[in-house]
Amino acid sequence: GAVVSQHPSRVICKSGTSVKIECRSLDFQATTMFWYRQFPKQSLMLMATSNEGSKATYEQGVEKDKFLINHASLTLSTLTVTSAHPEDSSFYICSARDYREDTQYFGPGTRLTVL
């Protein structure tokens, strides 16, 4: 299957700071990427759909000004958690659409801990 990378894998930050997470498709171009968050022992909840060259589409209840998404190239999407608070601590996972198979492959995830 296709390869998707995510960086960093783990980040600890202080409350009030901003954190940027990168999602890259390594061996294919991804016009569409998705950002999810996952709390312990829970399912994946879609936060937003990221489309290359256009604004992201956010799911209901997700603050677009808090979770900034940029999809500036066909292989890179970034999620910035602004003014992070402890309740933002979670596992953030991206996925990318592989157009060759019309399916989604996930990155390894980023464990965010806000102190």
Place this chain on the structure above:
Amino acid sequence: GENVEQHPSTLSVQEGDSAVIKCTYSDSASNYFPWYKQELGKRPQLIIDIRSNVGEKKDQRIAVTLNKTAKHFSLHITETQPEDSAVYFCAAGGGGGNKLTFGTGTQLKVEL
């Protein structure tokens, strides 16, 4: 929007037995149904998927069935092995380029 229900939440089987996980969905427009396996702290990995134009798909020990009329699909794992132990998620959506709605997950434990 789409709503996906998944059962059971936990499943324990003896090594060599079969395991079945079932999902139902609500949106008749959904036409793509992938299954992901997630080990603790790791990424979900696609193990099999099925599209609405077929009723069954098999890949070695793994098979998926789809009943569009009843809006349900199932994952079947035969000859289970300890390394099959993980959380399995079903999902439904309109194709890989469209958003997926995930089920709540099934913790599968294969005991020796």
